[in-house]
Amino acid sequence: MKLGIVGLPNVGKSTLFNSLTKAGAESANYPFCTIDPNIGIVPVPDERLKVLGDLYQSEKVVAATIEFVDIAGLVKGASKGEGLGNQFLSNIREVDAIVHVVRCFENTNIVHVDGSINPLRDIETINLELIFSDIEIIERRIARASKGARNDKSLAKEVELLNRLKEHLEEGKLAKNFETEDEDELKLLESYNLLTYKPVIYAANVAEEDLANDGADNEQVQKVKEYAKEEGAEVFVICAQIEQEIAELDDDEKKMFLEDLGLKESGLEKLIRASYSLLGLLSFLTAGPQETKAWTIKKGTKAPQAAGKIHTDFERGFIRAEIVNYDNLVACGSYNAAKEKGLVRSEGKEYVVQDGDVILFRFNV
Numbered sequence: 001m002k003l004g005i006v007g008l009p010n011v012g013k014s015t016l017f018n019s020l021t022k023a024g025a026e027s028a029n030y031p032f033c034t035i036d037p038n039i040g041i042v043p044v045p046d047e048r049l050k051v052l053g054d055l056y057q058s059e060k061v062v063a064a065t066i067e068f069v070d071i072a073g074l075v076k077g078a079s080k081g082e083g084l085g086n087q088f089l090s091n092i093r094e095v096d097a098i099v100h101v102v103r104c105f106e107n108t109n110i111v112h113v114d115g116s117i118n119p120l121r122d123i124e125t126i127n128l129e130l131i132f133s134d135i136e137i138i139e140r141r142i143a144r145a146s147k148g149a150r151n152d153k154s155l156a157k158e159v160e161l162l163n164r165l166k167e168h169l170e171e172g173k174l175a176k177n178f179e180t181e182d183e184d185e186l187k188l189l190e191s192y193n194l195l196t197y198k199p200v201i202y203a204a205n206v207a208e209e210d211l212a213n214d215g216a217d218n219e220q221v222q223k224v225k226e227y228a229k230e231e232g233a234e235v236f237v238i239c240a241q242i243e244q245e246i247a248e249l250d251d252d253e254k255k256m257f258l259e260d261l262g263l264k265e266s267g268l269e270k271l272i273r274a275s276y277s278l279l280g281l282l283s284f285l286t287a288g289p290q291e292t293k294a295w296t297i298k299k300g301t302k303a304p305q306a307a308g309k310i311h312t313d314f315e316r317g318f319i320r321a322e323i324v325n326y327d328n329l330v331a332c333g334s335y336n337a338a339k340e341k342g343l344v345r346s347e348g349k350e351y352v353v354q355d356g357d358v359i360l361f362r363f364n365v
C-alpha cells in the first residue's frame with residue numbers, strides 16, 4: 001500500500017516525510033528541493049505487538065508497514081508540463097491514497113510560492129492541476145471509446161458517462177464527488193484510476209503553539225476543516241518540525257516530550273493509523289517463539305487469502321484457521337488457557353478475517 005505526500009513547495013512535505021521515515025531526504029528552504037520521489041517504508045504503530053511478543057517470548061517482533069512517497073513540488077501549470085509537473089502527476093497516479101500537506105504556519109523566512117499563507121488557495125491550486133490531468137485522461141478515453149460506440153451499446157453508455165464526468169470535472173469538482181448510484185458506472189469510475197478519485201487526508205502543518213488544542217485557534221486550520229468536510233476528507237493537524245524533532249528521540253524521551261506538549265501520541269502515529277483505515281486495511285496477527293508479526297489485509301479478506309499473505313502454499317493447501325481474538329488471548333494469559341475456555345475457534349474457507357485476530361493456519365503441503 002502506497003501513500004503519496006503532495007503539496008506546494010515549502011509547505012513541509014520533506015520535513016514530514018523525513019520524520020516519517022528518518023530517511024534523510026533533503027529538506028531545504030528552496031522550491032523543487034525534492035526532485036525525485038523518495039520512498040519510505042513506515043511501520044504501523046500497534047501496541048498489541050509488544051504485548052503478544054512478551055506473551056510468546058518471541059525472538060522478533062515485526063510490525064505491518066505502509067509505503068510513503070514524497071512527491072516533488074507541484075506548481076501552477078503542472079498539468080501543462082510546467083515545473084516538474086508531469087512527473088509529479090504520474091507519480092501520484094501510482095499511489096493508493098494522498099496525504100495533502102497544506103501550510104498553516106507563518107514564517108517570513110520561509111518563502112511561500114504564492115507569497116502568502118492561504119491554505120484554501122493552495123488546496124485549490126493543487127486540486128485544479130489534478131482535475132486538469134483527469135480531464136485529459138477522460139478526453140483520451142472518450143476519443144477511444146467513441147470509435148466503437150456506434151456498434152456497441154455498452155461502449156455508447158460509457159461514452160455518455162465519460163461526457164458527464166468531463167462536465168463535472170470542468171466545473172472544478174473532484175471525481176470522487178461525482179454522484180451516481182449505478183453499479184456499472186461506479187465500477188468504470190474506479191477503473192479509470194483518476195487522481196481526484198483517490199482518498200485524501202489533509203495534513204494541516206501548523207506552528208508549535210497551535211498544536212496543543214488541535215489548531216482550534218488557527219483560523220486557517222478551521223477553513224481547511226470546513227473545506228474538507230464538504231469534500232468528505234479528513235484533516236490532521238500536525239507540526240512537521242516538531243515531528244522531525246520527536247522522530248530523533250528514543251521511546252522514553254518521546255513520551256516525556258509529548259506529555260510536555262499535552263499530547264498522548266505523536267501526530268505521525270495518528271496520521272499513519274488514519275491512512276491505514278482510510279485505505280480500508282486491517283491487521284491480523286501471528287505469534288510464536290520465533291516471531292510475532294502483524295500482517296496487512298483489506299477489510300473483507302477471507303481466511304485462505306489472508307494465509308496467502310504469509311505464503312502462497314498456505315493459501316493453496318488451506319485447511320482451516322485457528323483463531324483467537326487478541327483481547328481474549330491477553331485476558332486469558334496464554335493460548336492454552338484461551339483454548340480451555342473455548343475462545344479459540346476453528347474457522348473455514350469462508351471466514352472473513354477481523355482486525356486483531358491472532359491466527360494459526362492449518363494447511364496441507
Ligand code: GDP
Binds near residue numbers: 026206208
Ligand atoms: P517541501 O518543499 O514542502 O518539502 O517543504 P520542506 O519540508 O522542505 O520545508 C520547507 C521549510 O519549512 C523548511 O525550512 C522547514 O524547516 C520549514 N518547516 C517545515 N515544517 C514546518 C513547521 O511546522 N513549522 C515551521 N516553522 N517551519 C516548518
